[in-house]
Structures are given as C-alpha cells and as structure tokens.
Amino acid sequence: MVLRKLTEDGTGEPFEIDILTEAEKVRNRNWNIIMQMKSEHEKLTGSFTFTLLSTVKELIIDERFTDDEKTRLMFLGTYVNYQGDTYSRLQKGNGTPI
Incomplete structure (x- = not known):
C-alpha cells in the first residue's frame, strides 16, 4: 500500500490517501x-460443519480416551451428542445422559 500526502487545492488542508498496488x-x-463462497455455504449448511469440526478437534485432543474409543465415540456421535466439557458422557440431543 502506498500512502500519499496531498493538499487540497482550495483550502490548502493536508490529507492522506492510500493507493493499493495491483497485487x-x-x-x-x-x-x-x-x-462470499463461505457465506453461501453457511446459508446452505448453517454453522453445523464448523461445530462438528470443533467438536472433533476437542475429542482428538482429549487424552482420556484411546484411539479405538474415540472412533467408537465418533460413530455413536452420529446418533447422539458427546459432552466433553465437564461430564465426558454420551447424551441425547436434549442433554439427557444415556
């Protein structure tokens, strides 16, 4: 970005303009x-994909489960919710533990 300092012809007041390079x-x-593409995608899918991604990242980081257990949780999670913040339990969509 190129910064140019100019003066107004009529009043002589200084002002600055930013000129963008082609790149x-x-x-x-x-x-x-x-x-724009992201916005259109979110209209189509809502924020579901972002929520799913952040939940999977949290599960992968969680060291209390083995890789096999994480795989099972991800499979079961397609049917129920996993609440990892405090309880580390499987639960129904309304929060009732299974």
Whole structure:
C-alpha cells in the first residue's frame, strides 16, 4: 500500500490517501470471493460443519480416551451428542445422559 500526502487545492488542508498496488487489489478480490463462497455455504449448511469440526478437534485432543474409543465415540456421535466439557458422557440431543 502506498500512502500519499496531498493538499487540497482550495483550502490548502493536508490529507492522506492510500493507493493499493495491483497485487493487493487481486488479494482483496480473492478474499471477497472466498468470503462470499463461505457465506453461501453457511446459508446452505448453517454453522453445523464448523461445530462438528470443533467438536472433533476437542475429542482428538482429549487424552482420556484411546484411539479405538474415540472412533467408537465418533460413530455413536452420529446418533447422539458427546459432552466433553465437564461430564465426558454420551447424551441425547436434549442433554439427557444415556
């Protein structure tokens, strides 16, 4: 980004403008396209995929379970919820433990 300091013709007051380079314009355009695609994807799927990903990451980090147990939990989790914050238990969608 190039910063230019200019003065206004009529009043002589100084002001600054930022001029984007061509590479920055391309980067910004690509970012806007990605954000638009993300927004459309979230409209379609809601925030489900993000929630699922964060839950799986938490489960992978959890060292209280073996890899086999984590695999079973992920399979069972397609049918019920896993609450790992405090209780580390399988539960129904309404929070009732199984």
